[in-house]
Every structure is written in C-alpha cells, then in structure tokens.
Amino acid sequence: xKRLRIGALIVALLLSFGLAxxxxxxxxxKATSQPTSAATTTASSSTPSSGTxxxxxxxxxxxxxxxxxxxxxxxxxxxxGLLDTLLPVFEEDIGYNVKVIAVGTGQxxxxxxxxxxxxxxxHAPGSEKKLVDADVGLDRRLVxxxxxxxxxxxxxxxxxxxxxxxxxALTAIFNKGAAFISRGDDxxxxxxxxxxxxxxxxxxxGKSWYEETGQGMGxxxxxxxxxxxxxxxxxxxxxxxxxxxxxxxxxGDPALLNVYSVMSVSPEKFSLVNGPGGKAFADFxxxxxxxxxxxxxxxxxxxxxxxxxxxxxxxxxxxxxTPFG
Amino acid sequence: MDLIWEGxxxxxxxxxxxxxxxxxxxxxxxxxxxxxxxxSLVLGILGGAFLAFKDFRGRNLVLSLVNTGMGLPPVxxxxxxxxxxxxxxxxxxxxxIYTPAAMVIAQTVIAAPxxxxxxxxxxxxxxxxxxxxxxxxxASRVQMLWIVLxxxxxxxxxxxxxxxxxxxxxxxxxxMVGGNLAGETRVLTTAIMLAVNRGDxxxxxxxxxxxxxxxxxxxxxxxxxQQQEKR
Numbered sequence: 001x002k003r004l005r006i007g008a009l010i011v012a013l014l015l016s017f018g019l020a021x022x023x024x025x026x027x028x029x030k031a032t033s034q035p036t037s038a039a040t041t042t043a044s045s046s047t048p049s050s051g052t053x054x055x056x057x058x059x060x061x062x063x064x065x066x067x068x069x070x071x072x073x074x075x076x077x078x079x080x081g082l083l084d085t086l087l088p089v090f091e092e093d094i095g096y097n098v099k100v101i102a103v104g105t106g107q108x109x110x111x112x113x114x115x116x117x118x119x120x121x122x123h124a125p126g127s128e129k130k131l132v133d134a135d136v137g138l139d140r141r142l143v144x145x146x147x148x149x150x151x152x153x154x155x156x157x158x159x160x161x162x163x164x165x166x167x168x169a170l171t172a173i174f175n176k177g178a179a180f181i182s183r184g185d186d187x188x189x190x191x192x193x194x195x196x197x198x199x200x201x202x203x204x205x206g207k208s209w210y211e212e213t214g215q216g217m218g219x220x221x222x223x224x225x226x227x228x229x230x231x232x233x234x235x236x237x238x239x240x241x242x243x244x245x246x247x248x249x250x251x252g253d254p255a256l257l258n259v260y261s262v263m264s265v266s267p268e269k270f271s272l273v274n275g276p277g278g279k280a281f282a283d284f285x286x287x288x289x290x291x292x293x294x295x296x297x298x299x300x301x302x303x304x305x306x307x308x309x310x311x312x313x314x315x316x317x318x319x320x321x322t323p324f325g
Numbered sequence: 326m327d328l329i330w331e332g333x334x335x336x337x338x339x340x341x342x343x344x345x346x347x348x349x350x351x352x353x354x355x356x357x358x359x360x361x362x363x364x365s366l367v368l369g370i371l372g373g374a375f376l377a378f379k380d381f382r383g384r385n386l387v388l389s390l391v392n393t394g395m396g397l398p399p400v401x402x403x404x405x406x407x408x409x410x411x412x413x414x415x416x417x418x419x420x421x422i423y424t425p426a427a428m429v430i431a432q433t434v435i436a437a438p439x440x441x442x443x444x445x446x447x448x449x450x451x452x453x454x455x456x457x458x459x460x461x462x463x464a465s466r467v468q469m470l471w472i473v474l475x476x477x478x479x480x481x482x483x484x485x486x487x488x489x490x491x492x493x494x495x496x497x498x499x500x501m502v503g504g505n506l507a508g509e510t511r512v513l514t515t516a517i518m519l520a521v522n523r524g525d526x527x528x529x530x531x532x533x534x535x536x537x538x539x540x541x542x543x544x545x546x547x548x549x550x551q552q553q554e555k556r
Contacts, residue, residue: 070423079523084507099423101504114413116422218522242524272412272420 058283061095062276069277070099072109072117074188075216077260078102080236080306082297089293090284096277104187104216112137112263115270118278121285123188123234123260125315126195129324137263138278143285144294144307145318148192148256149238151221152178152230152249160230160249167200169250174202177209179229183220184212188258193232196255221246234258236306239298257319260307262286286311332530339531346508351535354512355543357425358493361432365440365488368433370481373444374470378456388445394438399431399491403498406431410502423504428512431498436488443484447477482551486544493540513539 061067077083078100087098101108101117105124111117112131120137122128131137150169152160158176160169173180182204183190197204204210211229213220217237224231225244235251235258238244262285267275284290291309298306315323339347376388408414410422410430421427451473459469474481496514503510505519513536520529 066420068420075522099504099506099509101423114411116411116413216522218524222521222524240523243526244524270412272417 058090058094058280058287059276060093061280065276066274067095067097067277068099069096069119069274069281070101070111070117071119071121071281072101072103072107072111073121074105074108074123074260075102075218076123076189076234076237077121079216079218080240080298082236082294082306085297086285086290086293089289090281093289094280094284096280098281102216104183104185104190106186106188106191112265115265115273117265118274119262119264119281121260121262123258124191125259125261125320125324127188127191128261128263132263132324136266136269138266139282140261140263141282141286142310142313142315142318143260143262144291144310145257145259146235146307147251148189148232148258149235149248150230150250150256151224151233151238151246153228154245154247155228156247156249158230163250164253166196166250166253166255170196170200171202173230174200174204174207177207179227180204180210181220181224181227181229181231182210182212183217183232184214185216187217189217189232189234192256192258196232199255236298239302239304239306254319259310259315259318259320328526328530331527332534335527336531336534339528340535346511347532347535349508350511350513350516350532351539353425353510354493354514354536355539357428357499357512358432358489360429361436361492362440362485362489364429364433365436365492366485368437369440369444369484369488370470370474372437372441374448374473376441376445377448391438391442391445395442397435397438398497399435399495400497400501402431402434403501406434406498407501422502423506423510425503425510427502428499428510431502432492432495435495435498436492439488439491440484443480443487444477447480447484448473451477479551482547486547489543489547490540493543494536 073083079102083100083102087100091097101111103111105122105127108117108120108122109124109127109131112120113134113136115136120131121143128137128140132140150160150166152158158169158173158178160172163169163172182193211227213223215223217233218241220231221233221238221241221244223229225246230249231246238246238248262282264275264278264282265273267273267278291311294307294309295305298304310318338344372391376384376391406427407422409416410419410427411417412420412422421430455476456469456473459472464472493512494514496518499505499510499512500515500518503512503515505511505515511519513532517529517532517536520526520532
C-alpha cells in the first residue's frame, strides 16, 4: 500500500504544478517586439511609403455570437513569430479568440473554399483570384509585403551570386545540377518557385538533384541546410530561423516580390463561417495599430523589419503589375 | 554532441523558469492523453470482455480488425477524424475541430484498439474453470467481470501503459485535428515539431527530454500499481 500512496503523491504534485502554470500561459511564446526607430528596408523593389493606411476599425465581438475565429494562413506568418505578436493585441482589443492554422497557402485557400476557415492571410496573389471571383473570399486587402530570396551554400557551387535575375540563377543551378530543395506543398513560395522554373523554360521535376520536402518553410530550410542545397524562401522565415548556415545567393529581383493579403470568408456561402469575426480580423490587420506592429516587427532582433506594412496602398504601387499578379 | 548538452541545459533552464509555457503544455499533454486512455479503458474493457467471452459468428474477423487497429497509423486517424470534424464534414456544426476534445477523440481512436486487444487476449488466457466456478457460486455478471479483471490486473496495466504511450507520443493526429494552437491545443509532441521547424533545436531537445521523463513517471506509477501485492 505504501507504494500506491507514493504514486498518488507524485500525481498530485504533478497536477498542482501544472495547474499553477496554467495561469501564465503563452508567456514567453508571445513576447512583443520593442518599437525602435531604425530604418525599415528590405532588398525588395523599394517602395516609397506613399499614402496613409486605410483607417479601419475592427468591430468588437458581438454578444452571443461565436467567439472563435479560424485563421488559415501560411507557415511564414507563424514561423517568423509575427502572429505571436499580433494576436494577443487583437484578442485583447477585440475580444475574439483566434485559432491559427498555419499551412501552405494552397491548403489555406482550400480551407477557405470549403468554408473551414473564417479568414485567410495568404501570399499567392494569382491563386487568390479564384476565391475572390467565386465570391468566397470577401474584400481582399493588401496587408504587407517582403521579398523572396534564393538561398544556397556559402561555396555557391552553381555560381549564382553573379546573377541578378531569378530566372538566370535557376538556369545556372539547372545547368550545374546543383542540389535544390523545393517545398512541393503548393504553398505561396512553392507556387512562385514553380512559376519561375516555367518562366525559365526548364523542368527540374524528376531530376536527381531536385527534391521536394512537402513541408513548411521552416522545416524545408532545415532540410536544405543539412543537404547544402539551394532553396527559395521568404525573407522573414529565413531571418527568423535559427541554426542555419545557408547564405543569400540572390535577392532584389522584382520578380521575387512576396505580397500578403487578407480576406474574410463569405458567411453567405457557408452557414458555419463566423462572418463578423473574420471581418473583424481582416479589419484589424489593416488597422493603424496592427500596421505599426508589422512595421517594427523584427527590428530589435534582426536589425531590420521582416515585413513592410502596406495597408491602404494599391497592388500596383508596390510593384505588382496586376492585383492578381 | 553539443546539441545534446545544450538541450539538457536548456531543458533544466526551461523547467526552472517555466519558459515557453512548458508546464501548461506538459499538463495539457497529460490531460488530453489521460482522458483518451480513460475512455479507451472503458471501451476496451467492455469490448475486450465481450470479444473474449462471447461466442458469435465473425468473432475472428472482429478480433483481426481490433488487432489491425492496434497498429493504426496516427496520421491516418488524424485525417479521418479531421474530415469528420471539419465544418464541411458531417459533425462540423459541433465546432470540435481544433479543440482539445478533438484531440481526445483522435487519441481514443488510437488507444482504444490497443486496450481492447490486450484485454481480449489476457481474458482469453484465463483459466476457463474460474468462470465456471464463479457461476456456480452465483456471481452476477458485473461481479464476475470485476473478479476476472482483478485476476488479469497485470496484462491490463500493460494495456494501459501501451495505450498511454501510443496516445501521448503521437504527433500526426494531434497536429491535424488540434492545429497546434498556442495555449489551447499545443501539446509536447506538436510543440517539439514547431521548435524543429523554427530551427530551435535546444528547445526541441528540452521538450523531448520532458516528454520522455513524463512517460517514464507515468509508467513508473502504473508499474508500481501493477506490481503491488504481487510477491
């Protein structure tokens, strides 16, 4: 019997520890960034920050309405930690509880199409068109942008560093047969990479040096790192990732613009969608408060902002030829 | 090698400071998998006893199905449960997807066949004369099941351990139906995945060490219960 009592004591101890910690949930996970006044530039086609962000005021949670919002988004917004900074502000100010499902943009859009999400924060302008045209994605708005970069091993076996165009860089990698890691998960990054190969008139699929991970950006970066391979990444995830020895092989090509938009999912099409909640989150993302957080995000940690806040600007003004480029 | 030491150091640091909400994540792992195992235990004992004592046509088929279920790939379970619980799925209106309840459901689907299989196997190995004797002494069905279960305490605790191990260590299903939401459905395994994706290996190592210690503690307790009065 003595042993049983000891066992029960351990269980009780464990439980009390756990309960005590319950209150301080999400402590270190959701640290907020300190505002600094450092210049916020990335290598993307530098945009004059013309125009003021649209004055949007999200509506607080309705009484009796559903409190949960499902946000389907790309892995980059989670892997960079941006959402960990933004969401507590939104949840406190507006009162909704946001459930973030970080998947590739392809899957996020599919969730929107089925009504499995209330609001989408995605970065594949071309693919977003389908949802907007079908009236499933409502009121798509520009939130922010940064740029994609081509990463590779320091030794740069395909001599990419001399090139200025993404298409030329990929051609060099193709001709050399240098190891290349693709997301292969139909995400925004993956869609861009596939489009660039197409633009270069090359088909790397099936080549022994070309491999698909089928995973998120952070996970794929780790694979490329271990395999000394080239890989396309959004700048934010690269800067936020730890333990990498990959270097930037190419940046600054206007074709590498990475544009994030927000849209809510139509409650008319799907009865279970939280319409007011989705709209409140979309409004929040383009609000002055969120935009100023985005503007400063990463400055303290990486010496540069991970994203450029774009609310109120037009898609054309940041260098996208058409709104669905 | 550095990583292992760094992981250990980080683990101790995290445990001391309660960083990365490690305690609430650990508690959630324990609660979700514990509930799943408790439900599995009820289902498994009833199902296992039925399969062991009741003769019916197709029993071997059901037994094979249960045995197959003991090796169900968690990621397949995750997909099936997700498809059912998604808003676009048949049970969508209950809004269970991305809640701890959804994770309990998925882990129960993983653990219940394990407990059922173990229970059925151990009850069938029992001396059939015990039951005859109990009948003769006028035991009711419930009394009989109780006594029989007491006799098979050893393999039953093994069933609980196997079920708990399967539930708490799976990641595919928890990720899919839980969504790895911070403060809501993030458990140790999904937190480890996230840390790895972020390249934060020391934190991943630390959480892994905590998970291993947790499984060890639970199994140590179960083993001490199992071995009690046996000697």
